[in-house]
Amino acid sequence: MTALEVxxxxxxxxxxxxxxxxxFSVEPGERRLIIxxxxxxxxxLFNLITxxxxxxxxxxxLFERDITRxxxxxxxxLGLARTYQIITLFPRETLLRxxxxxxxxxxxxxxxxxxxxxxxxVLIDGAxxxxxxxxxxxxxxxxxxxxxxxxxxxxxxxxxxxxNPKVLLLDEPFAGLSIDERRDVQELLAAIPREVTIVMIEHxxxxxxxxxxxxxxxxxxxxxxxxxxxxxxxxxxxxxxxxGE
Amino acid sequence: xxxxxLLLGLVILATVPFWIGNSYYTNIAAQILLYATFALGLxxxxxxxxxxxxxxxxxxxxxxxxxxxxxxxGAGHFIAILGALGVTLVAxxxxxxxxxxxxxxGFVMITVALGQIVWGVAYRWISITNGDNGLxxxxxxxxxxxxxxLAPGFYWASLVVFLVTLGAMAVFAASPFGASLRGTRDxxxxxxxxxYNVWLIRFLAFLFSGLWSGVAGMLFLYYNQFVxxxxxxxxxxxxxxxxxxxxxxxxxxxxxxxxxxxxxxxNVASAxxxxxxxxxxxIFVAIVIFMPEGLVPGSVRFWRWASGKxxxxxxxxxxxxxxxxxxxxRV
Numbered sequence: 243m244t245a246l247e248v249x250x251x252x253x254x255x256x257x258x259x260x261x262x263x264x265x266f267s268v269e270p271g272e273r274r275l276i277i278x279x280x281x282x283x284x285x286x287l288f289n290l291i292t293x294x295x296x297x298x299x300x301x302x303x304l305f306e307r308d309i310t311r312x313x314x315x316x317x318x319x320l321g322l323a324r325t326y327q328i329i330t331l332f333p334r335e336t337l338l339r340x341x342x343x344x345x346x347x348x349x350x351x352x353x354x355x356x357x358x359x360x361x362x363x364v365l366i367d368g369a370x371x372x373x374x375x376x377x378x379x380x381x382x383x384x385x386x387x388x389x390x391x392x393x394x395x396x397x398x399x400x401x402x403x404x405x406n407p408k409v410l411l412l413d414e415p416f417a418g419l420s421i422d423e424r425r426d427v428q429e430l431l432a433a434i435p436r437e438v439t440i441v442m443i444e445h446x447x448x449x450x451x452x453x454x455x456x457x458x459x460x461x462x463x464x465x466x467x468x469x470x471x472x473x474x475x476x477x478x479x480x481x482x483x484x485x486g487e
Numbered sequence: 488x489x490x491x492x493l494l495l496g497l498v499i500l501a502t503v504p505f506w507i508g509n510s511y512y513t514n515i516a517a518q519i520l521l522y523a524t525f526a527l528g529l530x531x532x533x534x535x536x537x538x539x540x541x542x543x544x545x546x547x548x549x550x551x552x553x554x555x556x557x558x559x560x561g562a563g564h565f566i567a568i569l570g571a572l573g574v575t576l577v578a579x580x581x582x583x584x585x586x587x588x589x590x591x592x593g594f595v596m597i598t599v600a601l602g603q604i605v606w607g608v609a610y611r612w613i614s615i616t617n618g619d620n621g622l623x624x625x626x627x628x629x630x631x632x633x634x635x636x637l638a639p640g641f642y643w644a645s646l647v648v649f650l651v652t653l654g655a656m657a658v659f660a661a662s663p664f665g666a667s668l669r670g671t672r673d674x675x676x677x678x679x680x681x682x683y684n685v686w687l688i689r690f691l692a693f694l695f696s697g698l699w700s701g702v703a704g705m706l707f708l709y710y711n712q713f714v715x716x717x718x719x720x721x722x723x724x725x726x727x728x729x730x731x732x733x734x735x736x737x738x739x740x741x742x743x744x745x746x747x748x749x750x751x752x753x754n755v756a757s758a759x760x761x762x763x764x765x766x767x768x769x770i771f772v773a774i775v776i777f778m779p780e781g782l783v784p785g786s787v788r789f790w791r792w793a794s795g796k797x798x799x800x801x802x803x804x805x806x807x808x809x810x811x812x813x814x815x816x817r818v
Contacts, residue, residue: 292680294676294679294680314679314680315679315680315681315682315683315684315685316682318680318681318682319682323680324680326677330674330676330677331674332669332670332673332674332677333673334669334673335673339666342666343666343667343670343678343681344681346663346666346667347678347681347682347683348681348682349663351663352663352664352667352683353664353667354662354664355658355659355662355663355665355695356658356662357662357663358661358662359661359662359663359665359666360661362663401681405681405682
């Protein structure tokens with residue numbers, strides 16, 4: 243049983259091959275780190291997995307189920323959630339409403355034009371719990387536009403966690419954070435139970451290496467090295483490509 | 488307090504024919520209500536979905552033409568209204584399928600083209616639409632035996648329709664579906680990743696918007712007892728869009744304020760100023776410069792700013808006292 247499997251994935255934009263015969267599989271409960279220099283195709287890989295992009299070739303399986311041709315929005319219902327490297331939230335709404343929208347996405351209520359959203363206590367309590375989980379419960383009713391960047395990063399994570407995903411894709415969750423904020427997010431990620439499989443893209447090697455059990459190195463859209471932390475760090479190709487030695 | 492204001496507003500609206508006392512102005516009030524209904528319908532797309540339609544007069548006109556054709560074919564008013572709204576919904580679905588292929592400017596251009604097609608049909612398909620001469624209907628309906636032939640009766644009927652529209656908008660805006668729609672306006676990509684069907688949400692919003700535009704179109708038909716290609720011209724679409732934008736998109740009261748502004752300028756100011764269009768243009772420019780978010784949200788902002796300034800002045804006056812008393816303590 244694999245939680246997430248990618249097989250022979252190809253994607254080109256015109257003449258530029260951004261993903262080239264990518265294979266990897268992630269075990270249930272695993273913490274996987276994907277690293278690689280800028281332009282290695284990491285975010286593109288995430289976009290292919292979530293279905294925001296269509297692969298030219300290859301297959302994607304979520305718990306052995308082929309999701310390659312399933313619409314992106316359906317994949318959320320199958321237990322796949324992601325965060326964005328560039329913060330993608332609802333700036334006019336409060337933090338609570340942001341997370342409520344996340345929960346509503348998986349609820350049949352989202353089609354209901356007659357009830358009042360602010361009276362849906364199940365959704366609202368769930369959203370409060372998700373905000374508490376990332377330490378933002380006290381800011382629940384503040385408009386997103388009045389929060390700090392570090393707080394928004396945590397809202398991103400709260401929205402993904404609120405959906406109770408089986409597989410969580412984190413796209414640079416530490417990007418742009420201060421050292422203190424990094425530690426907070428690090429603790430937050432460490433507290434996520436093992437029922438959730440996590441695949442993370444990250445540049446910050448210090449925090450990222452601690453987090454992951456296995457590491458995949460991408461370079462020009464290809465998987466160059468894959469293995470345990472020690473194997474990958476010691477591998478000459480990693481040093482050549484990523485650490486610039 | 489809020490309920491009291493609401494009640495007061497209702498009483499004022501319901502008694503308009505009594506205190507205006509003049510059928511000319513009562514008719515203008517009815518026109519405001521019918522355009523407010525239209526603007527509220529368009530606001531679903533422009534305000535809540537973030538999709539600017541410049542072809543909504545097409546839907547408005549399709550309802551009016553369909554209603555006129557049904558009535559002239561001998562249908563009763565009830566059947567004609569239902570039929571016209573049904574035709575409008577079908578047309579809105581066709582508009583939506585074609586225009587939702589794009590967003591932003593692409594969406595605007597497709598709606599312009601669709602509106603122009605409706606105009607071309609109204610103008611050229613003379614055997615059905617009577618071309619430039621338009622279609623007339625002989626009677627207004629008489630719901631529950633109440634005549635709508637005089638200005639006050641028609642005003643009250645318009646008021647009922649308007650209030651139903653406003654109520655529907657208030658419920659819609661506060662609903663989970665309303666929140667879903669606003670989400671697709673702000674972050675369509677995120678909404679998709681969260682599990683929402685962005686296209687279908689926009690499609691349903693288009694139908695909802697089209698339905699109320701159709702309701703307004705039927706009010707227009709009964710108000711004038713006449714419909715001509717001018718109703719579906721691009722300028723009509725632009726006019727209702729300006730109502731929504733000048734009043735404030737994505738708010739309940741904005742489109743109403745915008746409708747009142749345009750209708751009053753058109754009917755009242757034109758009696759005094761020959762170039763009333765020029766004045767209306769100047770007002771729009773002023774709104775864009777000083778209240779780019781629209782009249783209603785702009786006024787709210789101004790009110791908060793002004794009242795905040797007043798309130799801040801009081802504590803400052805109070806704070807001025809202690810330094811005076813402090814030296815006394817030292818002594």
